[in-house]
Amino acid sequence: MGFSDHIEEIERVGQGSNTGRDAIVIDSWRRCLDTYQLDPSKAREAVIVSETRLREHRQQAEDLIHIARSGLERLYRQVAEQNYVLLLSDRQGVTVEFLGDPSFNNNLRKAGLYLGSEWSEPRAGTCAVGACIATGEALTIHQTDHFDITHTPLSCTAAPIYDMHGALTAVLDISLLSSPILKTSQNMARHLVSSTVRRIELANLMANSRHDLVLRFAGAPEFLDVDPEAAITVDSAGCITGMTHGGAHMLATSRGLDWRKPEVLLGRSVTDFFDADVDELASLTRARLPQDRRIAVRDGTVLYAHAIEPQQRTTSVPVVRLPQSIPAMGRLGGGVPLIDGLRRKITKLAPGKLPILIQGQTGTGKEYLARIIHEVSGLSGRFIAVNCAAIPEQLIESELFGYLPGAFTGALAKGRKGLVEEAQGGTLFLDEIGDMPFSAQSRLLRVLAEGEVLPVGGAVPRKVNFRVVSASHRSLADMVAAGTFREDLYYRLNAAILSLPPLSERDDFPWLLDRLLEKHGEAGRPLRLSDTARMVVLGYHWPGNIRELDNALAFAGALCEGGLITVEDLPDHLSQGARPASDDGREAALRAVLASCKGNVSEAARRLGIDRTTLHRQMRRFGIDRPH
Structure with a gap:
């Protein structure tokens, strides 16, 4: 594909066309055009950060580099003969570790496949590291998938590395200066990168959980002790304290939850996810044969588990479960x-x-x-x-x-x-x-x-x-x-x-709202908001921030009947203008939410806890145009 053809295709995508590229590439191109305002006709040279900045990024990633190094070296030995280069990038897209053939250093540096290169999407356009950071998924950006014409000779495959609390903390990328035309040629590369990331996450989990029970899982007993697919850590009270990315997927799938929201997984009892308590799980050690270490997951899946006892196991005592028992993060x-x-x-x-x-x-x-x-x-x-x-x-x-x-x-x-x-x-x-x-x-x-x-x-x-x-x-x-x-x-x-941002600017406002409702609820009487009351709360500007919200919910919780907070239970300055039992009240509340989000429908949908399609339907029902 020539230079002009590449630009023309990107422009067609920007106008709404689907040119047959993978959806992940199309979405990235649109981010580059709409969000980052990048011009596909202007080629940008690869960016290598200054020595000072690189030193700062490497210092911040020092622990991860140390843990990941043996896995990176092993992977490099597997792919070096095919002329691959390995890049370990931090969350900002800056390469903090690099393995490549020294004889190609000049070419690699020019292409940006080098220590200190910056591969964030706003800086480099569509690329494997940047798209991986944006999506949280393993992916390949092959040749003309790249947004910038400078990078179209490259084929890059990347996988995200998550920390034990579910946050994306780094990206492992393997790249080629030139590669076969077919994108499927990189399928094996993606498998190798994902396997290495799985081992790095497990090593990190083990290094940071010396005093908790570690549980490793596999779908077949033959792989349990050599290459587990997922792992979690559990404290003496039976609460989940950490997980690999595979562990987060396993837990979320078992209860139909979203793995992208680690806060709904961490701190919960293992009995929420497994048909076993912490003592039963702790007994699944190597003292038993792998095929005898079966464990049933709540969604009906059967896995095999390997339990590793903590170095210092505290005495098991009854623990009262309070919100504060959730890990700090x-x-x-x-x-x-x-x-x-x-x-x-x-x-x-x-x-x-x-x-x-x-x-x-x-x-x-x-x-x-x-x-x-x-x-x-x-x-x-x-x-x-x-x-x-x-x-x-x-x-x-x-x-x-x-x-x-x-x-x-x-x-x-x-x-x-x-x-x-x-x-x-x-x-x-x-x-x-x-x-x-x-x-x-x-x-x-x-x-x-x-x-x-x-x-x-x-x-x-x-x-x-x-x-x-x-x-x-x-x-x-x-x-x-x-x-x-x-x-x-x-x-x-x-x-x-x-x-700390004001409450009105926090995209996790619904999460905060639900946590405060839990805080003010009582055993057998959980607090909840009616649909209209929820819209009023989410649409209010909250000059007193979380403290004001906390006080308002305490007030409403004391007035409400049966744990259901209606608009009438809210403080007067919130409920003015929203009539709870009518469409007019819902319309006013919905307008307030949209106004507080400056007309951003996606943000309003996130605040209301609904998808954009549902929100658009409600807007059409009430004849609401998007505010400008």
């Missing part, structure tokens, strides 16, 4: 790109000691996020929360840093340990740090810089070691510019910045 939010990105950052940042600054409007859940960071960090000390706006200015230094006996009038006879010392070995969370008085900012800076605290009235400092997480709904950078916040303290606190 599962409680963070729904399976949407924004929250998945937040999960990836926390996974990397939490175990370290870098100070973290959380920014977001009031009520977006900044302290909730800080507690999750502490939980994931593995720190043995306590989580100490300090609301800097709530402590009177004259008391904040003594509250934070403590005081000696007789330090001031009214001081306790024994003195008092400050909140900074209370956080020893743990996390100090400074909420609304922007409201801390200037004098206390100076004292805090000294504590962070020198790792020691001087109590009020004291002369000898005390050593302290803790992780600091701070939060503010105000822009600290603007405060620094205005001279109301110390610049040197600001740079001590913002080594890493995490941003």
Whole structure:
């Protein structure tokens, strides 16, 4: 296919035609045209990031590279004679590991098949790595499947690597500079890449689950101990704590759930998915022959299982199941790109000691996020929360840093340990740090810089070691510019910045809504919303964010009958203008949801928990045009 023919085909696809390409290619081309505004007539050279950026990406992916290396080397030995190149890309599409024939380095670098190459769709157009990140599926982008004419000689096959919490964390790609014309020639490549990814995910799961029961599954006993197809981890209470991608598929299929929403799988009891409890599953060790380790899945499938006992199994005791028993990452939010990105950052940042600054409007859940960071960090000390706006200015230094006996009038006879010392070995969370008085900012800076605290009235400092997480709904950078916040303290606190969006901008709003309904429900009386009430809630702008939503549901739950919340049960400022028992009420609520989504029908459908076809049908019924 010539240059002009390739451009013409892409343009026809952009106009709505289907040219016979695989659907995954058609969808990617349309993203390139509509979402990324790429021009197929402008060839772009392959992008190799700077040494500094590459070093940053490799450092963030260091653990994965270490775990994946033996699998990559094994795969490369299998395909090297066919002139394949291996690329391991991170979630941003940057190649953090590369295996290829050194004699072809110049050609490979020019083609972008090299360490540091960036293969995200917005940067490179349709390509295997970028399309894999966008779809979460293993795929081949062969020759003229590529959007950019620069890449049409290449044939690339990629498979996603998921972490144990169900988030796509990397992509393994094998590519050829030139290949046979037929796309089916790459079927074996896809099989090899997928097999390698399965082994990498299993190794990662094993490395991060030393204290949980590991269960590996296969459809035939002959493969159980040598090449399992799926794996999960289970804690001593019988709750699922981790899974490979195959494990997520297995669990989701057994109950008709969506594997793309790991939060509906993590934290649930194994008895929800298997016809066996945790003790029965734990007995399926190598002490029994593979053919004797049969296990029935809830959808009727029979699998073979291999149980690997944890290194330190805690004593099994009855556990009260509460929402907090869900693993921290599962409680963070729904399976949407924004929250998945937040999960990836926390996974990397939490175990370290870098100070973290959380920014977001009031009520977006900044302290909730800080507690999750502490939980994931593995720190043995306590989580100490300090609301800097709530402590009177004259008391904040003594509250934070403590005081000696007789330090001031009214001081306790024994003195008092400050909140900074209370956080020893743990996390100090400074909420609304922007409201801390200037004098206390100076004292805090000294504590962070020198790792020691001087109590009020004291002369000898005390050593302290803790992780600091701070939060503010105000822009600290603007405060620094205005001279109301110390610049040197600001740079001590913002080594890493995490941003929480307002509730109205969260694509997982329906997930949050359902979790809060669960929170306020009671045993035997779960809370639920009528269709119209749900539309009203999802269409409201929520200036107070999650805190306001939480309060509104608590209020409505106390008023409603039989656990069903109607519009009449909602706070007055929500229900005004929506008549619950009429089509007019549903129409008004539907208009509100569409308006809050700025006319984006896909986003409105996601918020309402329905598909686009159903939403379009409702819009036609009520005579609603898409808002502009």
